[in-house]
Amino acid sequence: MDKLKAMKVFVEIADMGSLTAAANSLETSLTSVVRTLAALEEHLKVRLFNRNTRQIAITDEGREYYLRCRTILAEVNDAESMLIDRQAEPLGKVTVTAPVTFGKRHVAPKINAYLNQYQKMQVNLVLLDRPVDMLSEGIDIALRIGRIGNHDLVARQLGSMRHVLCASPDFMAGQTAPEHPQDIAGQPCVHLSVLDNPEDWHFQHGIKLMSVAMQTRLITNQVDAALDACIAGVGYCRFLHYQVSDAVKRGDLQILLPDYEPHPLPVHLLYAPVKLQTKRLRSMTDWLTQSLQQDLTVISQGGKP
Structure with a gap:
């Protein structure tokens, strides 16, 4: 059994919440996805999903395995990207999250300009007005406004918000x-x-x-x-x-x-240290840092008498 392939299929099923949707996303047949999942469960001697004819739900064991699989697949992807990094232009996919309104007004335009500059890059922009678990939700870069507490992430402060x-x-x-x-x-x-x-x-x-x-x-x-x-x-x-x-x-x-006014809230970009080994993530964090710092400076100076 190709374990990496099986992990990828398993993660896709968990992300999509459906065997059929996972098959479509992976551009393979439903039969292939079902067989791969069955072989993986047989190999692990554990049920990863509870399923019937109408729905599929991840088990507690499956949820724990899911988090580890995401980490492993990310490491493999980064290892490959390190070799690709030798190319002059960044290549690959980056997932970025930000608060909804700030994301629409300030992050999205910066990403559009970035994509026009780097034709081989793909960005998944996720706008949410809630904190995210970057590991379990597959987030590479998060913009946060406010106190961030203790964590194992790199926090690059961009400015502050009144x-x-x-x-x-x-x-x-x-x-x-x-x-x-x-x-x-x-x-x-x-x-x-x-x-x-x-x-x-x-x-x-x-x-x-x-x-x-x-x-x-x-x-x-x-x-x-x-x-x-x-x-x-x-x-x-x-x-x-x-x-x-x-x-x-x-x-x-x-x-x-x-x-x-209360003390201004800090604005940070958050990302995992290991992620900085890839050119695509370095280029994105550098691009957002420079452009958003300029926006935050302009915003902070406006509206005062």
């Missing part, structure tokens, strides 16, 4: 702009649930921390919905700066209390 208070000109019409966080206490607000506690908003001035209780009018986990509500004048709202930079430039929103 956490800003905003309101629309219509909402602010007829009232004095706040000069202190207490000036907005009890006022109506739009709560973007992925960023803040809905009951209290935290501010910072130097080393002094303070919190303000707000009157929540709308709670949403979607940036666009919060933006629309804030622009419509529903209330104050807090965003990461990149989420409102365009609206601020258009005059749809204004940034308030910039001297009381």
